[in-house]
Structures are given as C-alpha cells and as structure tokens.
Amino acid sequence: MKKLLSAIVAIAVILNMSIVFAQEISAISAMPIIERPVYNVISTNGKIIEINKNQVRVLGEGAYNEIVLHVQDSAYILNAEDGTQIPFKDLKSGDTVTAYYGPKVTKSIPPQGNAIALIVGTPNKGSAGxxxxxxxxxxxxxxxxxxxxxxxxxxxxxxxxxxxxxxxxxxxxxxxxxxxxxxxxxxxxxxxxxxxxLPVKADIKVHIGAGTIILNGRELALSENDILKTNGDTVMLPLGVIAENLGYDVVWNSDTRTVDLQNGSRTMATVTIGSKDYGKLKMAIRLDYAPEIVNGKTLVPVEFFTDVLNLKVDINNSHI
CATH class of the missing domain: 2.40.50.140 (Nucleic acid-binding proteins)
Incomplete structure (x- = not known):
C-alpha cells in the first residue's frame, strides 16, 4: 500500500510539473517576437587620417575601426552642428567625423566601401547630428x-x-x-x-539611349544580356546586376520562378516572373508591370526600385 501511495504521489508531482512547464512554454510563445535589426547603414566614428582623390581613410570605432571610403557625388558631406554641406576639398586630415556607409565592403586591409554620408566636426554644445x-x-x-x-x-x-x-x-x-x-x-x-x-539625390541614374546605369555615382559593368527596355509607360531594368551592387544576395527559385533579394538571412524583397505582385519584407505591393525574363536575365519595372526598395531613380536621355 505504501508503495502504491508513493507511486501516486510521484505521478501527481510529475503531472503538476508538466502543467507548469507547459504554461511557461505557452507564456514564452505568447511573448512578442522582436526581429533583429537589419543594418543597411553602418558607421565608424573617429577621425580622418588620410585623404586621396575621392577617398577618405577613417580610424575610430564602429562596424569597422578602420575603413577607406570612396566619396561619390551621391554622398553627403555635412557639418555636425547644423547639417550644412561641406565641399570635399575642404576636408582635412584630423577632422572628427562619423562616416556612414553600406554593409558591402571589400575584404582588404583596411576594408573599402562607398560613403553614404560624412558628418564632420564637433559641435560647441550638445551632440553631433x-x-x-x-x-x-x-x-x-x-x-x-x-x-x-x-x-x-x-x-x-x-x-x-x-x-x-x-x-x-x-x-x-x-x-x-x-x-x-x-x-x-x-x-x-x-x-x-x-x-x-537632406536634398534628394538619385541613387540610380539611367541613360536609356546610351544603355548605361549609374549606381551611387559609379557606372555598372553590364553584360551584353543586361538590357534596358521601354515597356509602355515604364522602363524595365536588369534586376541582378543592380541588386548585387546594392549589396543584396540574389537567389533564384526555379520551382516558383521567384527571385529573392536577401540581406543576410532576411528576405528584403521578392519578385515573381509574370506577376504584378511584389514582396516588400512581409508586405505585398502591386505594380502596373510584371517582371519578365529576357536573354536569361530578369527585368523589373523601374517602380520596383522606387516603390519596393525605396530608392531614387533618375531616367533621362541627356548626358549623365
């Protein structure tokens, strides 16, 4: 009898612990999940230690403690106190700077990347912009x-x-x-x-007549199959070469005929061949034109870059 009572007590304890554990798991599952940030813009805070033609070398603390940045026309160079623009020629070695740039950098020592903005100087009072x-x-x-x-x-x-x-x-x-x-x-x-x-600057400049694409001040090297095509009221642009130069991993799924633009493990945008519905993070956006495949390359309407990737695009036939 004692053994039976002991067994019943043991089973009751185990059941009670299981219920409590299940409640804890349920509570954990119900907690809101906060996604980790996706760092499209990273920075280094320090000093300019070297200036060359359209380049600055920054030493300090941040995503990279030492970085060489190419400063194209699309980059902002701004006063840390009031945000006024500073000409590149006025930069000096020893200037205090917070350099902002994209996550795509070379594996060289020091690494190199493209500047998005340089916030220069130290305010007399308060924090820098x-x-x-x-x-x-x-x-x-x-x-x-x-x-x-x-x-x-x-x-x-x-x-x-x-x-x-x-x-x-x-x-x-x-x-x-x-x-x-x-x-x-x-x-x-x-x-x-x-x-x-800040004043609007085009991230992408397209010259239809010349068949050229300028991304952040740099002309992209297009293959013979990377064509520009006018389609109705829009212009179709090659997705792969532009997305890769923006720092995305471009993943093709032949079963679903979709292309994912990924930043690390996170899918930032999705296009489906023949469908006017585009994925933007966890949202769906419908555009007037669907992506298509021409010469083995995926073409998307320019609105994909403006409405889905939030980029500024300038399309014209004048000299770039």
Missing part, C-alpha cells in the same frame, strides 16, 4: 511624426515646432537628426531637438 534614412513613418494627431530608420533600430519623434513641414518627410527621405536621450528599447526611441531634411 546623426544620419538616418526613413523606412516607415507614422503621423500623429498633434502634427508630429514618428520615423523609423532603415536599420529598424531608431524610432525618432519629430514635432512640428522643431520641423514645421513634417509632411515633406516621406519613406526614403534622408535626414540629419539631433536628440539628447534615446531609450534602451528596441527600437530605441528619441525625440528630435533639430532636424535637417
């Missing part, structure tokens, strides 16, 4: 907006008394923002004390 590109924004009833940067790690509130024309800020806008304190949450949240909306 910080570059950010707007991924999403939310309009509030009091006229303020909340802007989430493309890295998904900063959410900044901009009040109308700080920046009067908040309606001018849209997805894809590039800003220099100043703030005093940021929360430790993900994303970190802050309220801007000053904002400068």
């Amino acid at each position: 910080m570059y950010m590109k707007v991924a999403n924004l939310e309009h509030n009833q009091d006229g303020s907006i909340k802007v989430l940067c493309t890295n998904s790690d900063r959410l900044v509130t901009i009040r109308p008394e700080i920046f009067a024309h908040t309606s001018d800020i849209k997805e894809g806008s590039e800003l220099v923002v100043w703030y005093d304190i940021m929360t430790m949450s993900m994303p970190g949240q802050a309220t801007a004390t000053k904002v400068v909306l």
Whole structure:
C-alpha cells in the first residue's frame, strides 16, 4: 500500500510539473517576437587620417575601426552642428567625423566601401547630428511624426515646432537628426531637438539611349544580356546586376520562378516572373508591370526600385 501511495504521489508531482512547464512554454510563445535589426547603414566614428582623390581613410570605432571610403557625388558631406554641406576639398586630415556607409565592403586591409554620408566636426554644445534614412513613418494627431530608420533600430519623434513641414518627410527621405536621450528599447526611441531634411539625390541614374546605369555615382559593368527596355509607360531594368551592387544576395527559385533579394538571412524583397505582385519584407505591393525574363536575365519595372526598395531613380536621355 505504501508503495502504491508513493507511486501516486510521484505521478501527481510529475503531472503538476508538466502543467507548469507547459504554461511557461505557452507564456514564452505568447511573448512578442522582436526581429533583429537589419543594418543597411553602418558607421565608424573617429577621425580622418588620410585623404586621396575621392577617398577618405577613417580610424575610430564602429562596424569597422578602420575603413577607406570612396566619396561619390551621391554622398553627403555635412557639418555636425547644423547639417550644412561641406565641399570635399575642404576636408582635412584630423577632422572628427562619423562616416556612414553600406554593409558591402571589400575584404582588404583596411576594408573599402562607398560613403553614404560624412558628418564632420564637433559641435560647441550638445551632440553631433546623426544620419538616418526613413523606412516607415507614422503621423500623429498633434502634427508630429514618428520615423523609423532603415536599420529598424531608431524610432525618432519629430514635432512640428522643431520641423514645421513634417509632411515633406516621406519613406526614403534622408535626414540629419539631433536628440539628447534615446531609450534602451528596441527600437530605441528619441525625440528630435533639430532636424535637417537632406536634398534628394538619385541613387540610380539611367541613360536609356546610351544603355548605361549609374549606381551611387559609379557606372555598372553590364553584360551584353543586361538590357534596358521601354515597356509602355515604364522602363524595365536588369534586376541582378543592380541588386548585387546594392549589396543584396540574389537567389533564384526555379520551382516558383521567384527571385529573392536577401540581406543576410532576411528576405528584403521578392519578385515573381509574370506577376504584378511584389514582396516588400512581409508586405505585398502591386505594380502596373510584371517582371519578365529576357536573354536569361530578369527585368523589373523601374517602380520596383522606387516603390519596393525605396530608392531614387533618375531616367533621362541627356548626358549623365
């Protein structure tokens, strides 16, 4: 009898522990999942130690402690105190700088990349301005907006008394923002004390007549099968060569006839041959034209780059 009672007690204890464990697992499963940020823009904060033709070498702390950056016409060079533009020729060795650049860099020592923005100098008071590109924004009833940067790690509130024309800020806008304190949450949240909306610069320039594509100030090397094609009211551009030079991994799935643009393990965009529906992160966007395959290359409408990847594209027949 004692053995039977002991067995019953043991089973009861095990069942109780199982219920508690299951409840804990259920509670964990119910917790919101915060995705890790995707760093489309990385930075190094330090000093310029060398300047060459269209290049700066920066030594400091950040994604890379030493980096050589090519400074194309599309890059911003800005004063850290007020966001005014600085000519490249005015840069000096020893200048304090926060250099912003994309994640695609060479494996050389030091690594090399393309500058997005250089925020130069040290303000007499307060923090230096910080570059950010707007991924999403939310309009509030009091006229303020909340802007989430493309890295998904900063959410900044901009009040109308700080920046009067908040309606001018849209997805894809590039800003220099100043703030005093940021929360430790993900994303970190802050309220801007000053904002400068940067002038629009085309990320991609296309010369239809010459058949050339300029990406961030650099002409892309196109193969004979990388064609530009006018289709109705749009221009079809070769997806692979542009996406790869933007730093994406381009993955073709022959079973579904889809192309994924991946940043690390995260799929940033998806196109399906013959379908006008495009994937943008976890959203679906419908465009007027579907991607097609010509000469073994995937062509997409220019709106894919503007509406899905939030890039600025300039298409013309004049001299680039």
